[in-house]
Amino acid sequence: MSGSTAVHGEYRAALRNNRLGLWLFFLSESFLFIGILVTRFYLWGNTRPELNQLNGLLVTIVLLLSSFTMNRAETALVQNDRKTFLNSLLVTVVLGLLFLAGVIVFEWGGHIRPSDGAYGAVLFGMTGMHALHVVSGIVFILIVWNNGRRGLYSSEQHWGVEACAIWWHYVDLVWVFFYPALYLMGQAIR
Amino acid sequence: MRTFFKLGFVRGLLGQVLGTLLGMGLVTGMRAAFGYSPLWLAEPAWVIGGLLGTVGFMVGVGALTDWAKWAGGLATPMHHGAPAGQPEWTRYFAVDLSHKVIGVQYTVWGIFVLLVGGLLAGLFRVELLQPGMQYFTTDRYNTMISAHGIIMIAAILLGVGGMINYLVPLMIGASDMAFPRLNAFGFWINVPASLLLITAMFVGGWDTGWTAYPPNSLRTALGGPLFFLGFYTIGISSIVGGLNLLVTVFTMRPPSMNLFRMPIFVWAAVGTSILQLLATQLVGLAMLMLIVERSLGMGFFTPVLNEAAKALNSPPGDPVLFQHLFWFYSHPAVYVFVLPGLGIISELLPVFARKPLFGYKWIALSSIGIAFLGFLVWAHHMFTSGMSNYLRLPFMYATLIIAVPTGVKFFSWLGTLWGGKLTYPTPMLFVLGAISVFLLGGLTGPPAATITTDLYLHDTYWVVGHFHQTFFGGFMFPFFAAMYYWFPKVTGRKYNEALGKLHFWLMVAGFWVMSLGQIWAGLRGMRRRIADYDPALGVQNIQIGITVAAFVIAFSILIALYNFIVSARSAEVAERNPWRSRSPEWQIPSPIPEHSYAAPLAVVGEPYDYGLPGSVYVRMELAGAGD
Known part of the structure; x- marks a missing residue:
């Protein structure tokens, strides 16, 4: 038995x-987001309130594009293409920040305040909880990018990258349910 | 002195104080920067202070150190044993990754929190001796009953965590839990959370009971938000603990141990963990919504609209929504509390009856059945809340169906006892006491679950009596059975049998008097959570009986603590397997060495074939023996 086999x-x-x-954690988090949807x-x-469509x-x-670039980063690492790996991570961060800017500057800066009845409470509650998860994903990607830059991941052993990628996809998936619940379903009330 | 300041616990406390001050300073500083007055606003300062204080504790104690290193790309090797240059006992006061140390930490901190909760109960029981207010203001009384509720729930969750963390890896022959660092995090987050709950009593208190229903919880004093924050933080521990246990059971068993050859307690732990992992998120959400509604004015639960909301034609908030979110966790929570206890009963009965466990598969699946049904019954707490009438019947039937898997357990226990060669050492007495008390809880439950009778019993002492029966039968008695049973394994010494039996007889007698008294007072119309009562109600003698019985229970628990402390220090050394158990943890030396098993277990038979000649459950393969 060689040492490397034991480590492997x-x-x-x-x-x-x-x-x-990680998948059990997703299951647990799903109950949080389902609870928020139930509240909505x-x-x-x-x-639904009139929002900026x-x-x-x-x-x-x-956000959906950022899921694509995240996947591109992971695939590039598996194929040992380090440059694409690191660049795609940074592109994902930029897209995540653009998403946050869109929500915080344009949605939160609109005509609805958090204290405006159930419309304000649920709108800020849903986007706020989701934005918190996006921020956690961005921090996670930056950590992985820093460690990747220092060569800590190989094409075979990169659990950190994998976890970061599926976490980011999960946060995107939540938005796939939140977007119609906020913007599309029900009758817009002026 | 230097050792003292190197203890993680002490550093954690310092971190919590500093973090709290930092949070308060941050809020006040920002108010100053934006020119708001007054500078000092107590509620946001305490909420942000409480939050950063919790983080400060976790940083100070060192529970986040390895993750910070990982984020910085540094290696984080596993560490076994006491910190370098420190004596062995310091392990218990610092972040330690061994599940055996963490199990003891959970149990000891759980008993401390239990004593705090019991002290509160003793204080407000004295107030109830006579009608009128003698010793406390009504606000102080309300704070104490609210704190008694949530602090006892924290204590029970800690006790459950202690039993599961210590026992499950040993029972399935695993070297440790799947995620040792997460395990340590899950324990230590309880400490700042418990301290937050205790602090909440002294900064104004709160008068909502542990259920925190709005709109009262939106208007209660400053203790309220600290209580929500503490509750939320304890929930984090439940979620990560449940996750860790499920991964451990599903990936770390030896290949020869299939699911139906696991010790039965492991099944109960799986049922509990499923509930902890999934349901806790909803109460966390509810607490968070209370905090943001109070501090940011987000009207989730307020049915009144302000002018801006009216201009938007916004629908109003709804206080009943809170009750749905709250009970979606808090009903399953009672199964989180009792399933491990019922597992302990099933685990110990065959040992003391010297007979196979009757209907192993049925007991195992009934734990999962209770966990599953537990998700479908929450609104039986809300029959009088004004929720839609059509919801009542399905929730009533779902609740009554829970009696089926619970009944399966009872009949299996009877079948196990039937014709057994029974012996009655202290753990067996506690098991039998648990069955009797839980049966009482099972009989007082259906009248509270049936809508017609619940409309009269709701909010009376009947409910108080019912849930104390289920918690004592499902947790307290089995917890002490487990304490006595595994005491020789954990400490390597014998406990005092005479004191153990005295503890049992005082506690079981005290409990029956207290509990039947509560049921009786409830039937006479005594409402719960009320500081005063009308002498014409005729319940004063019952209240005196309940108070005396409560003090008997408290006294018996002090006897148990004396017994544990003295025996652990100086009693006779215990033999390896005093109960002649077949479970693998009893086949290795006591106290258990740092690496529990020298080699993986080989499961070659059924776990509970007591009394069958020549049957073997596990075979220990000694290290290096080879085949």
Whole structure:
């Protein structure tokens, strides 16, 4: 038995634990987001406030594009293309920041305040909780980018990159449910 | 002295104080920078202070150190044993990654929190001895009953965490939990959270009970938001603990141990962990919504609209929404509390009856069944809340169906006892006491779950009696059974059997009197959470009986603590397997060495074949023996 095989076996066991743990965490987080969606349908019912539709569509497109660049980063690492890996991570960060800017500057800066009844509370609650998760994803990507720059991930062993990528996809997926619940479903009330 | 300041616990406390001051300074500084007056606003200062204080504790104690290193790209090797140059006992006061140390930390901190909660109960029981107010103001009384509720819930969650963390890896032959650092984090986050809850009593208190219903919780004193924050923080511990346990059970068993050859307690732990992992998020959300509604005016639960909201034609908030979110966790929470206890009962009965466990598969699946059904019954707490009438019947039936898997457990216990060669050392007495008390809880539950009777019983002492029966039968008695049963394994010494039996008889007698008294007072119309009562109600003698019985229970627990402390220090050394158990943890030396098992376990038989000649459950393969 060579030493490297033992290390490899240990890494595989840890990887199996880590993957199951992360997916269980997603399951747990899903209950949080389902709870928020339940709040939206309980309080808003079949109505929604008038929101800036163009802004909503643009931030959604930006966030979905960022999922593509995140995937590109991970695939590039597997193929040992370090330059594309690092650059794609940075592009993902920029897209994430653009999304945040769209939500915070244009949506939160609109005519609705947090204290404006159920419309204000749910709008800021949903976008705020999601934005918090986007911020955590951006911090995570920057950590992975820094460690990747120093060559800590190989094309075979890169759990940190994998976790970061699926976390980012998960946060995007949440928005795929939040966007229609905020912008599309129900009758817009003026 | 130098050792003292090197303890993680002490550093954590310093970190919490500094973090709290930093948070308060931040809020006040920002108010100064934006020119608001007055500079000092107590609520945001305390909320941000409490939040940063919790972070400060975790940084100070060192629970985040390895993750910070990982983020900086540094290696984080596993560390076993006491910190370099420190004595062995310091491990218990610092971040330690061994599940055995963490299990003991959970249990000891749990008992400390339990004593705080019990002290509060003792104080307000004295107030109830006579009608009228004698010792406390009504606000102080309300703060104490509210704090008693949430502090006891914290204590029970800690006790559950202690049993699960210590026992499950040993029972499945794993070297440790799947995520040791997350495990340590999950314990230590409880400490600042408990301190927040205790602090909340002294900065104004709160008068909502542990359920924090709006609109009262939106208007209560400053203790309210600190209580929400403490509750939320304890929830984080539940989520990461449940996650860790599930991964451990599913990936770290030896290949020869299939799911239906696991010790039965592990099944109970899995049921508990599913509930902790999923349901806790909803109460966390509810607490968060209360905090932001109070501090930012976000009207989730307020049915009144301001002018701007009227101009938007916004719908109003709804206080009943809070009750749905709250009970979606807080009903399953009672199964989080009782499932491990019921697992302990199933685990110990075959040992003391010297007979196979009756219906192993049915007990195992009934734990999962209770966990699943537990998600579908929350609104039975809300029959009188004004929620839609059509919701009542389905929730009533779902609640009554829970009696089926619980009944499966009872019949299995009876089948295990039937014709067994019973012996009655202290752990067995506590198991039998648990069954009797839990049965009482099972009988007082259905009248509260049936809509017609609940409309009269709701908010009376009947409910108080019912949930104390389920918590004592499902947690307190089995917890002490487990304490006595595994005491020789954890400490390597024998406990005092006579004191153990005295503890049992005082506690079981005290509990029956207290609990039947509560049921009786409830039937006479005594409402819960009320500081005073009308002498014409005729419940004063019952209240005196409840108070005396409560003090008997408190006294018996002090006897137990004396017994544990003295025995752990100086009693006779225990033999390796005094109960003749088949479980793997009893086949290794006591106290258990740092690396529990020298080699992976080989499971070759059924776990509970007591009394069958020649049957073997696990075979220990000694290290280096080879095949």
